[in-house]
Amino acid sequence: MSTLSCRCGATVRDHLIPCPTEAWLVRDLDQDAHRDAAARDVAAFFTAAHEGRRDAWIEAYFSPEYPTDVGDEGVVSDILGVHDRRFRLSVAECAQCGRLWVQQDAGVDAYRSWSPDAPGYAAALAGSVETDRSRP
Numbered sequence: 001m002s003t004l005s006c007r008c009g010a011t012v013r014d015h016l017i018p019c020p021t022e023a024w025l026v027r028d029l030d031q032d033a034h035r036d037a038a039a040r041d042v043a044a045f046f047t048a049a050h051e052g053r054r055d056a057w058i059e060a061y062f063s064p065e066y067p068t069d070v071g072d073e074g075v076v077s078d079i080l081g082v083h084d085r086r087f088r089l090s091v092a093e094c095a096q097c098g099r100l101w102v103q104q105d106a107g108v109d110a111y112r113s114w115s116p117d118a119p120g121y122a123a124a125l126a127g128s129v130e131t132d133r134s135r136p
């Protein structure tokens, strides 16, 4: 998206990282397939690593240009990112009227809006930062 013109006249932006007016959603009907596919690829990565085929697996999965100095945590994060891009939809809240803009399909630059019953920005997508790493 980067920017879109809201019906109220404001400009909705998602250029900040992290962005307090953006969130992501996965449709319930896609959730299991999303998790299963990601888990399958993460397991295949670790199997390849244990069998001494780590670099070959990474090259085949990502590309020959994928950096060779990325640790396991980074590779797993990138695998999850591959699957996120296939399933996740962007949701953006207008900081002026509170209207939510939902991406119509993954990878598509088209959005549909929903207006709240009580107009005005509600920081509905602001979220919180996870600080307790001891929780599973």
Ligand SMILES: [Zn+2]
Pocket (backbone or CB within 6 Å): 006, 007, 008, 009, 010, 094, 095, 096, 097, 098, 099
């Ligand atoms: Zn608006």
